[in-house]
Amino acid sequence: MNKGIKTDWIIRSGASRWLLALVLLLTLASAAGLTRMGLASDYRVFFDDDDRDLQRLEQMLDTYSTTDNVFIMIEPGDGRIYNPRTLGLVHELTRALWRAPHVSRVDSLTNFPYSSADGDDILIEEFVYELDELTQQRIALIETAASGERDLVGNLLSADGRYTAINATIRLPGIDHKAEVLAVTGAVDGLIRSFEADYPDHRFSVTGVVEMNGAFFQAAKKDFVTLIPLMILFVLISAGLILRSPAAGGAIMVVVVLALLGSLGLAGWLGIQLSAPSVSAPIIMFTVIVASAIHILSYIQRQIRSGVSREEAVLQSYRRNLKPIAVSHITTIIGFLAMNFSDSPPFRDLGNIVALGVLFSLLLSLTVLPQLLLRIRFSSRATGANRLLDRMAPLSDWVIARRRPILWLMLPLSLGLAALSPQNQLDDDLIRYFDESQPFRADAERIDRHFSGIYTIDYSLSVPEQNGMFQPAFLQFLEQFEAWLRQQPEVFTTASPLHRIKDLNRLMNGGDQAFYHLPGDATTAAQQFLLYEMSLPFGRDVTHQVSFDKSSVKLTARLKNLSSVGLIAFEERVEDWLRQHRPQAIGIYHSSPAVIFSHIGQSNIVSLLEGASLAFVVISLTLMLVFRSPYIGLLSLIPNMLPVAAAFGFWYLVNGQISMGLAGVSAMAIGIIVDDTVHFLYQYVDGLKRGLSPEDSVRETFGKTMGGILISSLLLVVGFLLLSTSAFEKNAQMGMLTGMSIVLALIFDLILLPALVLTFMRRAPAVATLQFRDDKELNNAK
Structure with a gap:
């Protein structure tokens, strides 16, 4: 029996109806899981629960009060903060922030607990308690005292006195994280808008961990509600222009839509939540599925234009395209499943959701799509795109005539470009996770020029015994360590209880500056610190820096904006210093959101590249099995792997950094671009099997297949360029680099692949799965 006609069961057999019902039932059952899916709003979604770095951060949060915060920088228009209007603004905004949801502490210039000596007593009072206190004399006192406060300068007050900040500490209950984050960010945004209206001569910038969580959610939401409608519009317009059939687009x-609902619903059943990286899955699915369907539809339209009936055109399209489409779906699934090597859950989720979508696409393309195509009307008139594709014969003749110069020119050029790909630096930048249009990034970069925003490292120093932090040896090492940190070029400032302990000793000795040093014994240090704690106003405890039993202290190094490579280099330099100077009795560990993102960024890049390498191997073996020819399988890797490697080489020239989002492009891209290579090789080998010369087989391939390859590739490029408009910078870069890879792959398929097969594969393999016949033979066999 003709193997080409075995595909008729998809359309004509009774089993096809049962299979159609089964696939629809599976899709609808999966889609029911959409009720379980939501958008994640916590940076912790980037980490596994058992991630060692995340566990260390949780340990830090358990020992000290939470570091989740909202940081607001205030910039007066005249560059002066020591005036009644600006200090009044800070005072009012400080009080307003106390009323915001889940705020546990607010620190600012106006409510700073200023300590002074009055004989043997210590007086602690806020700089501004009521607005009517802001006399010129009081303002002068605040300016003089604040400029000498180590706990203020660099933390809430810029060294030049032109900028001040308010830091609100947030303690989220953790019951509904997304709702809690949005409640905080919504309240803060409302306050900022209100104060901007009342103080138009002041500029407000906002950053902080909670704001970063909100930015992740907003970026994901923006992509979901803008890019998906754009993609739907893109599908309908492209179908109208290319196929001249709105029904075909439908x-x-x-x-x-069914593949999207099925994959997202099944992901919901599996407990997967969408996040900023994985929210791009629907856009990628749209692009891949449409590009694959174009091969079927463009062949049907070409047959109808030649006078074949609609039913016969659908039959012939499936006879010719079934195996290539099945193979391309499988290789695409392999490419995206390789993202399971990622160390970061959202990137695994992205790969799995798209893989599920492509699987549903394959099932639906074999059941639902043919039944729809039998019931719609195709135009027999040629569109502008059709006329362009009909003129591809001259290109095939040009490639045939110049195949050797093409090989001698394109292969060395491509290899030279690919050789640059290892020069890309594996690096990441937490702030640059977001597009420049995102307010969070703009504010964070502005704040970083005057303060340290979210780039900090917290060091916990501890001893086993209770109240051990007051031991002279412990405090002396803390002083030595902090002094060394402040000398490092990456450090903006530091924060610890050390300054307060030394200042208390000064105050207890009549305010004499000569006593600004560590107390001579642990008892004195403990008593002075206890007196200070008891004098603090409500909400101003020291648990953010000191453990409850006084056995450990947190020293925070506030850093300038660093990439992951720079932060890890600084981290390692600190570790080297500690190995040389740390007393054995003192335990030290460190963590912060910036630290754990730097680690996951580096490890995720490596793990995704390892997954891509495995995907290359598996896809190569798949192609060898499909063609039953190791030679064809290996030859096909040149137009599949080389464009991706060349794209990374080109990326080195334009950017030079591979972030954790881009590392997955290699596996994704090869899984996608194999589609066109398989279609070309199937048609070419089929021509050889039917006795055509290599040149005639190339001409026939250009006439019958290259049109679909060109259209599908262009649709893929446009789809990924849409993704490059994402508000999440990692998705945008992924879209740009994948689109670049597809463009290069298209050039290879149009020019280099024909030259390769004409030079190195002039005979059909001895054994092949391909037994296709030309259209006339198929009609006769029917």
């Missing part, structure tokens, strides 16, 4: 849309 058929594609049905498959796309």
Whole structure:
């Protein structure tokens, strides 16, 4: 029996109806899981629960009060903060922030607990308690005292006195994290808008961990509600322009929507939550599925234009395209499943959701799509795109005539470009996770020029015994360590209880500056610190820096904006210093959100590249099995792997950094671009099997297949360029680099691949799965 006609069961057999019902039932059952899916709003979603770095951060949060915060920088228009208007603004905004949801502490210039000596007593009072206190004399006192406060300068007051900040500490209950984060960010945004209206001569910038969580959610939400409608519009317009059939576009849309609902719903059943990286999954699915469907539809339209009936055109399209489409779906699934090597859950989720979508696409393309195509009307008129594709014969003749110069020119050029790919630096930058249009990034970069925003490292120093932090040896090492940190070029400032302990000793000795040093014994230090704690106003405890039993202290190094490479280099330099100077009795560990993101960024890049390497191997073996020819399988890797490697080489020239989002492009891209290579090789080998010369087989391939390859590739490029408009910078870069890889792959398929097969594969393999016949033979066999 003709192997080409075995595909007729998809359309004509009774089993096809049962399979159609089964696939629809599976899709709808999976889609029910959409009720379980939501958008994640916590930076912790980037880490596994058992991630060692995350566990260390949780340990830090358990020992000291939470470091989740909102940081607001205030910039007066005249560059002076010591005036009644600006100090009044700070005072009012400080009080307003206390009323915001989940705020446990607010620190600012106006409510700073200023300590002074009065004989044997210590007086602690806020700089501004009521607005009517802001006399010129009081303002002068605040300016003089604040400029000498180590706990203020660099933390809430810029060294030049032109900028001040308010830091609100947030303690989220953790019951509904997304709702809690949005409640905080919504309240803060409302306050900022209100104060901007009342103080138009002041500029407000906002950053902090809670704001970063909100920015992750907003970026994901923005992509979801803007890019998906754009993609739907893109599908309908492209179908109208290329196929001149809105009904054909509707058929594609049905498959796309069902695949989208099925994959997202099944992901919901599996407990997967969408996040900023994985929210791009629907856009990628749209692009891949549409590009695959175009191969079927463009062949049908070409047959109808030649006078074949609609039913016969659908039959012939499936006879010719079934195996290539099945193979391309499988290789795409392999590429995206390789993202499971990622150390970061959202990137694994992205790969799994898209893989599920492509699997649903394959099932729907074999059941739902053919039944829809049998019921819609195709135009027999040629569109502008059709006329362009009909003129591809001259290109095939040009490639045939110049195949050797093409090989001698393109292969060395491509290899030279690919050789640059290892020069890319594996690096990441937490702030640059967001597009420049995102307010969070703009504010964070502005704040970083005057303060340290979210780039900090917390060091916990501890001893086993209770009240051990007051031991002279412990405090002396803390003083030595902090002094060394402040000398490092990456450090903006430091924060610890050390300054307060030394200042208390000064105050207890009549305010004499000569006594600004560590107390001579642990008892004195403990008593002075206890007196200070008891004198603090409500909400101003020291648990953010000192453990409850006084056995450990937190020293915070506030850093300038660093990439992951720079932060890890600083971290390692500190570790080297500690190995040389740390007393054995003192235990030290460190963590912060910036630290754990730097680690996951580096490890995720390596793990994704390892997954891509495995994907290359598995896809190569798949192609060898499909063609039953190791030679064809290996030859096909050149137009598949080389464009991706060349794209990374080109990326080195334009950017030079591979972030954790871009590391997954290699596996994704090869899984996608194999589609066109498989279609070309299937048609070419089929021509050889039917006795055509290599040149005639190339001409026939250009006439029958290259049109679909060109259209599908262009649709993929446009789809990924849409992704490059994402508010999440990692998704945008992923879209740009994948689109670049597909463009290079298209050039290879149009020019280099024909030259390769004409030079190195002039005979059909001895054994092949391909037994296709030309259209006339198929009609006769029917």
